[in-house]
Amino acid sequence: MSLFAPTVRSLRLVPPVSFRGLKSTSFLFELNAESPSGPRIPRAQRGLPTKKPIPGVTNVIAVASGKGGVGKSTTSVNLSLAIASMKKRVGILDADIFGPSIPRLMNLTGKPELTESGNQLIPLMNYGIKCMSLGFLIPEESPVVWRGLMVMKALQQLIYQVHWGQLDVLVIDLPPGTGDVQLTLTQQVEMTGAVIVSTPQELALADAVKGANMFKSVNVPVLGIIQNMSTFVCPHCTHETHIFGAEGARRMSEQLGYEFLGDIPLDVDVCKLSDQGKPIVVAKPESAQAKAYKDITAKVVKNLKAF
DSSP states (O other): OOOOOOBOOOOOOOTTOOOTTOOOOOOBOOSSOSOTTSOOOOTGGGTOOOOBOOTTEEEEEEEEOSSTTSSHHHHHHHHHHHHHTTTOOEEEEEOOSSSOOHHHHTTOOSOOOBOTTSSSBOOEEETTEEEEEGGGTSOTTOOOOOOHHHHHHHHHHHHHSBOOOSEEEEEEEOOSSSSHHHHHHHHHBOOSEEEEEEOSSHHHHHHHHHHHHHHHHTTOOEEEEEEETOOEEOTTTOOEEOTTOSSHHHHHHHHHTOOEEEEEOOOHHHHHHHHTTOOHHHHSTTSHHHHHHHHHHHHHHTTSTTO
């Protein structure tokens, strides 16, 4: 077993990227901290950060996919809005550092202000939901070209140096894969559970299984699996087509022993309205698509605390 744990005292971001004077906290980075063949040594005994709650937040839900392009961010937003419609206080954290989507999906622009103390960011807000994303801090066209250590440090600041206030649920929109961001979150944040999003396609399902197994390995409950883009109904002739295959995510749920949360159809309105920053749950709350999101949300919240 080998350990590499340098302490980072600050994170310098070259202009125009800036956290506007936020005080940084120390952070330990581990590499190969657990040997596959040896015993698991508690993180605290290795001098590494342990899981801690986000002040004021009751439930933390991670929305993951394993594979990109399956509609995870759109699902995160509509899931959050459906929870908010239950008169709950909700926030969204966009953890996709390299490709933040939440600013556009939530129709938000501008930079967050600082609290009076100057050491926390105030989330932007729309549709009654508090939002934080690196996309608020950098120009939309600017790429983020950072190594893993900088990504993890920035992520930690977006979690713990944001004034979330009192939230019943914080939804975290994860990037694809099972890399640095996922490990940082699952090892340091107390999570209520994770929701896995996949299309019925075999290629997407293979990555979704990896994502589900990652959460299992770090003791984060999987609340269920959503099958997105499950079917397409032609608006002209009403013919139904399973573009990405049929029932793949449902079968995967049964095989892995997780709850199948439901289907989200592939729909033009969902895509068009999402691009306009008008999520289907608020833009067309009585539509069949919005009802699908709300039905799924009802299954998710039954596993949350203080609901």
